[in-house]
Structure formats: structure tokens, C-alpha cells
Amino acid sequence: GHNAYSHEILGVLGELALTMEKLPSWAAPQPVKKNLLTMRDEAYIGYEPLGVVLVIGAWNYPFVLVMQPLIGAIAAGNAVVVKPSEVSENTARLVAELLPQYLDKELYPVVTGGVPETTELLTQRFDHILYTGNTAVGKIVMAAAAKHLTPVTLELGGKSPCYIDKDCDLAVACRRITWGKYMNCGQTCIAPDYILCDPSIQSKVVENIKATLKEFYGEDVKSSPDYERIINQRHFRRVKSLLEGQKIAHGGETDEASCFIAPTILTDVSPESKVMEEEIFGPVLPIVTVRSVEEAIEFINSREKPLALYVFSNNKQLIKRVISETSSGGVTGNDVIMHFFLSTLPFGGVGHSGMGAYHGKHSFETFSHRRACLIKDLKMESTNKVRYPPGSQKKV
Amino acid sequence: NPYGGLVSHLRASWLSGKTRPMEYRVAQLEALGRFLDDKKQEILEATELDMGKPSFEAFFSEILLCKNELNVTLNNLCHWMKDEHVDKNLVMQLDSAFIRKDPYGVVLIIAPWNYPIHLFLVPLIGAIAAGNCAIIKPSEISKNTERLIAETLGCYLDSDCFAVVTGGVPETTRLLENKFDYIFFTGSPSVGRIVMTAAAKHLTPLTLELGGKNPCYVSDTCDVTNVARRVAWGRFFNAGQTCIAPDYLLCTIEMQEKLMPALRQAITEFFGPNPQESPDFGRIVSDKQFQRLRALLGSGRVAIGGQTDEAERYIAPTVLADVLPSDPAMQEEIFGPILPIVVIANMDEAIDFINARPRPLALYAFSCDSKIVNQVLERTSSGGFCGNDTLMHVTLTSLPFGGIGNSGLGKYHGKFTFDTFSHHRGCLHRNMGLETLNTPRYPPYTQQKLGLLTSTFEVKRRGTCTLL
Numbered sequence: 001g002h003n004a005y006s007h008e009i010l011g012v013l014g015e016l017a018l019t020m021e022k023l024p025s026w027a028a029p030q031p032v033k034k035n036l037l038t039m040r041d042e043a044y045i046g047y048e049p050l051g052v053v054l055v056i057g058a059w060n061y062p063f064v065l066v067m068q069p070l071i072g073a074i075a076a077g078n079a080v081v082v083k084p085s086e087v088s089e090n091t092a093r094l095v096a097e098l099l100p101q102y103l104d105k106e107l108y109p110v111v112t113g114g115v116p117e118t119t120e121l122l123t124q125r126f127d128h129i130l131y132t133g134n135t136a137v138g139k140i141v142m143a144a145a146a147k148h149l150t151p152v153t154l155e156l157g158g159k160s161p162c163y164i165d166k167d168c169d170l171a172v173a174c175r176r177i178t179w180g181k182y183m184n185c186g187q188t189c190i191a192p193d194y195i196l197c198d199p200s201i202q203s204k205v206v207e208n209i210k211a212t213l214k215e216f217y218g219e220d221v222k223s224s225p226d227y228e229r230i231i232n233q234r235h236f237r238r239v240k241s242l243l244e245g246q247k248i249a250h251g252g253e254t255d256e257a258s259c260f261i262a263p264t265i266l267t268d269v270s271p272e273s274k275v276m277e278e279e280i281f282g283p284v285l286p287i288v289t290v291r292s293v294e295e296a297i298e299f300i301n302s303r304e305k306p307l308a309l310y311v312f313s314n315n316k317q318l319i320k321r322v323i324s325e326t327s328s329g330g331v332t333g334n335d336v337i338m339h340f341f342l343s344t345l346p347f348g349g350v351g352h353s354g355m356g357a358y359h360g361k362h363s364f365e366t367f368s369h370r371r372a373c374l375i376k377d378l379k380m381e382s383t384n385k386v387r388y389p390p391g392s393q394k395k396v
Numbered sequence: 397n398p399y400g401g402l403v404s405h406l407r408a409s410w411l412s413g414k415t416r417p418m419e420y421r422v423a424q425l426e427a428l429g430r431f432l433d434d435k436k437q438e439i440l441e442a443t444e445l446d447m448g449k450p451s452f453e454a455f456f457s458e459i460l461l462c463k464n465e466l467n468v469t470l471n472n473l474c475h476w477m478k479d480e481h482v483d484k485n486l487v488m489q490l491d492s493a494f495i496r497k498d499p500y501g502v503v504l505i506i507a508p509w510n511y512p513i514h515l516f517l518v519p520l521i522g523a524i525a526a527g528n529c530a531i532i533k534p535s536e537i538s539k540n541t542e543r544l545i546a547e548t549l550g551c552y553l554d555s556d557c558f559a560v561v562t563g564g565v566p567e568t569t570r571l572l573e574n575k576f577d578y579i580f581f582t583g584s585p586s587v588g589r590i591v592m593t594a595a596a597k598h599l600t601p602l603t604l605e606l607g608g609k610n611p612c613y614v615s616d617t618c619d620v621t622n623v624a625r626r627v628a629w630g631r632f633f634n635a636g637q638t639c640i641a642p643d644y645l646l647c648t649i650e651m652q653e654k655l656m657p658a659l660r661q662a663i664t665e666f667f668g669p670n671p672q673e674s675p676d677f678g679r680i681v682s683d684k685q686f687q688r689l690r691a692l693l694g695s696g697r698v699a700i701g702g703q704t705d706e707a708e709r710y711i712a713p714t715v716l717a718d719v720l721p722s723d724p725a726m727q728e729e730i731f732g733p734i735l736p737i738v739v740i741a742n743m744d745e746a747i748d749f750i751n752a753r754p755r756p757l758a759l760y761a762f763s764c765d766s767k768i769v770n771q772v773l774e775r776t777s778s779g780g781f782c783g784n785d786t787l788m789h790v791t792l793t794s795l796p797f798g799g800i801g802n803s804g805l806g807k808y809h810g811k812f813t814f815d816t817f818s819h820h821r822g823c824l825h826r827n828m829g830l831e832t833l834n835t836p837r838y839p840p841y842t843q844q845k846l847g848l849l850t851s852t853f854e855v856k857r858r859g860t861c862t863l864l
Contacts, residue, residue: 003841006849032794043792048777050800127801139596146592149585149604151805156599172831179838216839226839301411314828323823325413327498333825342493344482345822350500351577355601357820369800370807372780373773374789378764381622384785388629389666389676391452 003183003226008063011341015068018343018360019075026075026364029373037383042375047368049077050151051127056118056141058132059087059231060187060281065155066095069130070108072363078128079107083121085133086114087231119144126150128367132189134279135352153356153366155189156349157279158306162192162336163296163322165313166201173312173334174208178216180310180336182263185228186239186283190308192336193280194269196296199289206249206265209285213250213263221262222255230259230282239282242275246286271299293318297325305329305351310336329353398567399531402559403574406502406529409556416499416527418477422470424524427552428517429466432459435548439513442540446512448679448709453634458513461791465518468793468810469525476525476814479823487833487852492825497818499527500601501577506568506591508583509538509681510637510731516545519580519603520558522813528578529557533571536564537681569594576600578817582639584729585802603806603816605639606799607729608756612642612786613746613772615763616651623762624658627735628666630760630786632713635678636733637685640758642786643730644719645737646746652717652737659735660700663713672703672710680709680732689732695723696736721749743768747775755779755801760786779803 029044053073057066066084073080082099084092096110111121122129122144131141132155145152164173181192197205217224230236236259243252243264251264261283269276269286276286290296300309309328311319319333329349332339339345340359348357358366386395414420432439439458443449469476479494503523507516516532523530532549534542546560561571572579572594581591582605595602614623630642647655667674680686686709693702693714701714711733719725719736726736740746750759759778761769769783779799782789790797790809798807808816836848 005846006837010850032792034794035792038788038792042783043789043795045796046773046781051777135599138599142596142599143593146589146596149588149592149606149802149805154599169828172828175831175838176834179834218840224840226841312828316825319825323496327501327819328821330822331496331824333823334828335824335826338488338826339493339822339824342482342485342488342822342824344484345493345824346495346820347822350498350819350821352599355599357822369777370796371778371800372789372792372795372797373783374781374785374792374795375766375769375773375783376785376788378619378622378762378784381619381625384626384629387456388625389450389452390668390674391450391676395452 003228004063007184008061011064012067012071015071015343015360015363019071019364022361023075023364026361038374038376040377040380042373044373046371046373047076047364048371050367050369052079052081053128053130053367054081054083054121054126056129056131056133057082057084058189059085060184060189062088062091063095065132069132069358069363072358073130073367074108075364076367078367081121081126082108082110083118084110084112086112128152130356130358130366131155138354153348153358154354155347155358156307156352156354157189157281158304158349158353159193159276159279160190160306160308160310160328161296161300162195162310163293163300163312164195164197164201164205165293165311165315165318166198167314167318168312169314170201170204170208174205175212175215176335177310177312178209178212181285182213182216182227182283183337185230185261187228187231187281188337190330190337190340191281192285192308192310193306194276195285195287196290196299197287198291202267202287202289205287206267209265210250217263222260227263230261233259235281236261239280239284242280242282242284244274246273246275251283293322297322300326305349305353307349307353308332308336308339327351397570397573399561399571399574402531402561403502403576406531406557406559410501410529415524415529415557418474421473421524421527424553424558425466425470425473425521428521428524429463431549431552432462432466432517435544438544438548439541442544443512443538445540446509446538447635447637447681448677449634450676450678452676453678457511457634462514462517462521465521465793465809465813469521469814472811473525473814476811488824488826490827490830492823494823496821496823497526497814498821500817500819502529502531503578503580503817504531504533504571504576506533506579506581506583507535509535509541510634510639512538512541513545515582519582519808519813522808523578523580523817525814526817528817530559531571531576532558532560533568534560534562536562578602580808580816581605588804603798603808604804605797605806605808606757606802606804607639607731608754608799608803609643609726609729610640610756610758610760610778611746611750612645612760613743613750613762614645614647614651614655615743615761615765615768616648617764617768618762619764620654620658621661624655624662625665626785627760627762628659628662628713631735632663632666632677632733633787635680635711637678637681637731638787640780640787640790641731642735642760643756644726645735646740646749647737648741649739652739655737656699656715656717659715663700667713671701671713672705672708677713680711683709685732686711689730689734692725692730692732692734695719695725701733743771747772750776755799755803757799757803758782758789777801
């Protein structure tokens, strides 16, 4: 309900307004600094459409993850094939019905379907593909793109770590973390996946999160209108299996019929356990204890580069250090998720969490070709003589 | 995995953080500068042995242009490395929002044979500047230069962080099995596909600098002498073995007739009556390439040149007239000192001809009428464009150099190289206080909260926009 409006629609409206306002300046040719030889010439970078691009959406934020790329693609002057995720079938159907009523369906067709249809679609030649989804399928998309030398933007995922320093306002930190972790029932690519903290604050972290959960969802989470469900049974079973053998400090209740998994916290989680192997994408929050920020940094760096990284501390230097000594798609310090909402920041992954970025002007640039243009005068030939053969030491 | 150990070693160095401080990067870049200075003579000699590269050309492309890139980078590195602070929205006014330029890690640079120093060194400059470790794979076809690089580069760069791998196709294939954090490839589209497929297995981002047939349109209103000189220069530089050389000419039959004596004149001015004797004209790099090129001479009719000498791998500066789209010379990138002229009726036909073909790396248009130059520019697509000259757009480091479609993806030169080898990381550093401002986003959700959120987050459309 309200969640969907704020997460899916507000963002799109903002991006639309921004793009419409800025488009003339983004699309304008950009003159560049010239050197001695080109002083009298026109030298600039022209922004040109790539041609026909493909946008493949995901099911967790099914509207915004199709619309936001579409905005950038249209702004850059392309034709766009839109392929919403079949897993979020109601939204896919809605997009397929509504978009042609507002946009030229010859230029912006919507293709629906599942794996076979997407595979077939990917055999076609596109001028750019933007895919949002998981790492495994990301590899398939890139391999298909390689056949046509199609550039790609891959918005993937991973385990986004969240380090909580001893020196920090735990109540505030935990409230922000709770919000980001359990929104959309944990099915957010930039949700804090797991927590790293000193063992001495682990139980306080649990207490604070528990208190926040009560604030947010009331005594009976299942009856809160603001708590979502797992998208389908397959994912329900996947997330539920991650709880096996774990110390459940809070939550753990599940109901398969309604794909309900309660907001859950696991403590003293072993780095080798299943819940620490792949992206959780569910309302399960493992806490792994580390004894120092060095250990946290080493832990993070020994794993695949995540899409987002979070660090909470009153110590600015510590936050700067964690940022400098790690790599991730993006970072929010002292909060979670929020870097997604600033469109002047490029949003994208690195390593297994993706390649390329978008949002705001970055979307426009992703879907444009920056063409180098140098326009010289056909006269003024004497200045060229120095480069022509026959070569001589003097000319050199 | 024969290269697994090497890659692990470099990755360990990368994880130690030693390539990140600016001082380290500057030291390695300055060492590259000394490599170019100390080994200048050896570079001129090696490239001469490899493809008869005239020392004037070798100095220009392998030394001078490289030093330019080095100096632009050294002059600006401090500035490029800085966090780029971005405009903030209402909600984040008190936060710090910036783009951090992070190195990728261990990168792979694969270079071709035609400008064998330039095409590994300029990418390497950006890779080092951005804080990465790198493996350099020079081309085995320019074997003298390959040997020089393999034997001497290590004396200048930190061998913990930079390595040279030599070999041919089998070695490169094995090398590509490893995980790299970025791959920079210059070469042909067909090998580009292989590289990208290998990269996909590890989700490695990449830049592909490929090629194609670069069209050169000459309108009827132009200074024939100057056009002929500029086109001949671009075509015959490095005996035509240049990815951005004008590959073929498009003009009317009248212009073809006017151009021919002018081209003949330019060639004689440049290389004398017998180009085979000129020290300023190169040779073909290998027997295989020589034979491939010789076969193209049957296209159209030889109007200028056409002589060959297999022993020297010499092909004369050649112009073919009345070439048909179906002729062999029009089926592949020429990459040699042969300039076919395809006759068209008018500019529209030229543009249609160009657009019916894969997008080229470079596109050239010559006219005294700037409107014509602009029309060709606007109605076509290419990596880069130069009006009224050839090649020159890539010597301006403030312009991005790269292809589109079959001619490549990504770009470099100047700051673009640094950006290519950096991950642009969006960072938001928020205030731990002011928690009440966050209340509208938390459950339980209410209409009032939604109203508040809308008013603080919304970007309203201001008036109407007119695209100028």
C-alpha cells in the first residue's frame, strides 16, 4: 500500500521530473578543452542514442526497476523493449496493458514471459541491455550480449555487509537498520544482508532491533498491514532453509500457506554456514561477531564485492577508513538504503554485484553514446605540413 | 591453470593496498616515462623490424603521444583521484554525498601489433593512475616489440603489481580463464566477442577497442588538394595499419576524377616517385597480412600504385577506382595501404551506404560547406568523427576514444582512461542525529506520513522545457 507508493511511485515521479528538467543540458554537445593544434577547430562530445535497448526488470520492486531504466533510455533517444519480471505477474500484466496506452508501442513494446521467452529475446541484437536480477542470470545475459558485442549494465546483488561500531548510538542505528532490512520482507537488493559487530554489543543490538520491530509492526507482526510476504513458495522454502541449525534470537515463525516469515534475527552465526553463503533476500538477519574493525574489513574483503556497504559509527575517521579499505557498489554511512535515493549518485554494483550504473544523469549517460567530434577547417593547410612525410629531424 | 599463480600473486599485492597511495601511482607513472625515454631508440628499432615503421611515425605515435598522455595524467591525477561531491536533495542537506573513485583490482590489458607500445602503454597509464595492478599481454605478431616489452618493462615497474605475459592464442585463452577485475582489449571484433564471452564467466567489466570500415565522404565542394593530402596521410600512415584510418572513400564520379591527380601528387610529395625507397613508408607486419592485402588489389581498377614486393612485404600506396560494394576490398576492414573509392550519386546516397553497414570506429567527411559536414555527422553513427581531416580527433586527450556497436564498447584517453579503470562508487555519509526527520519513512505507515514523505522527496516539474 503506502510502502509501494513511496518506494515505487514517488521515486519514479521524481526521476521523471528531474529528467524532463535537465534533459536539454544533458543532451547538449559538450565542448572540450583544445590543444595548440586544434585551437581553431570545433571539438566537442555529442550525446547520441545507442539505438534499440532492452530493459529486463526484477520482481522485488517490479514497477520502479522497469520504469527508472525506461526513463533514462527514452531520454537518451532510444527505442526500448521492456521485459518485466514474470515472477511479479500482476505488475507485469499491468505494465503490458498500460504502457501501450501512453507510449508509442512501436518504439516501446512490452514483452512478457518467462525464461524461454527471455532466452529467445536475448538472441536478438540490442544496442544496450540493462538487466536487474541475480548474479547467475547476469552471467547468462552478458554471455548472450557478447555474441553481439552489446554493452551491458548489470544490476545484480550479493551480501551487503553492515558493520556496527561499539562507539555508536545503538538505538538510532538499529532503528535505521531494521527499516532497511525488513522493508519489502527483506527482498531488497540493497538491504543490509548481515551484521558485523563486536560480541559485547551483540545482545544490545538484538534488543534494539526487537524494540524497533514492535514499534513498526506491533505485537503481532502477521496482522500488521505494513509487513509484506515472501514472493512465492520457492523463495519461501529457500529462506526458511537458511534457519536450520541457527541460534534464533528473535522471530523464526513461518507459515507456508501465506509465505509468511517473521522478522528474524540470528546470533553468533558462523561465517561458513549456509545463511552466510548467498544473498538472503528475506527477513532473516544474521549477526557475525568480529573483534575489531580490521577483522570486519578483512571479512568483507575476503568475500565477493557487495552491491551496498553500511557502516555505523560516531567516529567519522572509522567510517572513512572502512570506505577506503573496502570495495562495494555504493555506500551509506550511518544509515541504510538511502544512497539509492540520491539521483546524483551513480547506482550500480562492482564485481559480482554488477557493472555500470544508472539513476538521474547516469541513466542518460548509460543509454547514450558519447561521440568524439572534431571539425576542422579545410583551409589552414600550412599547419598540417609539419606532420606530413617526408619526415625530418626538424619536423620531429 | 598456468597463470593462476601469477594472478594470485598480483591479487595479493592488490589486497595489501600498496597500489592505492597517490605517491605510489606517481612513482610508477614516472617510471613509465623513464622507460619511454631510456628505450626510445630500442622502440624505434623494434617497430621498424616488426613492420618497417618509419622512425618519424614511431616517434610520434609510440613516444610523443604516450608522453602526452603520461603528462596529462601526472598533471591531473591529484584532482582526478579526489572524491567528487554531488548535489544533494532536501532530505540530505546535512549529509556528505560524493562519488569515490575506487580501483578495480587486478586488470588485464591485451594489446595489438600495429601500435604495439602505444596500445598497451596508454591503457596502462590509466590503470596505474586509477590504483590497479595490471597484467600486460602484448601482441606476439609484433615480436621484436613484444620481446623488448617482456625484457625491459619489468626493470621499471614494480614486479609485485605489474607483469608482462607473452604468447599467442593458446596462452591468451588460458590467461582469460582467470578472474580479472577489468579487461581492456584492443583488436578485432571477432576476438572481441571471444574476450567478452570469457569475461562474462566472471562478470568482468571490459572495454573493447575494435574496428571496422571507416568511411570517408568527400563532397563536391571542397579543396581537392588539401583533401587529398589529409586523406593520403591518414590512409598511408603505418602503411595503412591503423584502426582509425579512412578505410574507403565515398564521392561522386566527378570528384573521383578530380581527386585522382591530387592523390597522386600527395603520394609523390610524401614518399617520392618510388615509395619503396622512401624511409617514410612502412611495411606489412606479416606474410599472412601481406597475402590477404594483395588479394584485395583485384577490386575495382588500380588507379595509383598496386605494386607489391613479397620479400619486403611491401605494398605501394594504392588507390582503387570504381570499386563496387560487392568487391573483396569492401568486405572487410582493409588495414593496409589501399584506398578504394566507391562512387555514389550524392550525399544522401553516401549516408544511406554508411548506415546500411556496421557502425565504424571513425567517420570522416570533407566539405568546404560546414552544413554538409554537419549533416553527415548528424545522420550517421560512429565511435568518433572528424570533419575535414583524418585521425586527428584521437590526438586530443579531452575527447573520448572508443567505438560503438561492432567497433567497440567503452572509451579512453586522458581522464577517460582513469575513469575506465575506476569504479565510481556512490557514497552517502549521513548524520547519526536528527532521527526525528526519518520518522515519516518508518512503519506503521499513515496517510500523514506519506504526505510528508511526498513533500520532502518529490522533485516537482518546473515549467516546460524546450530542447534547443
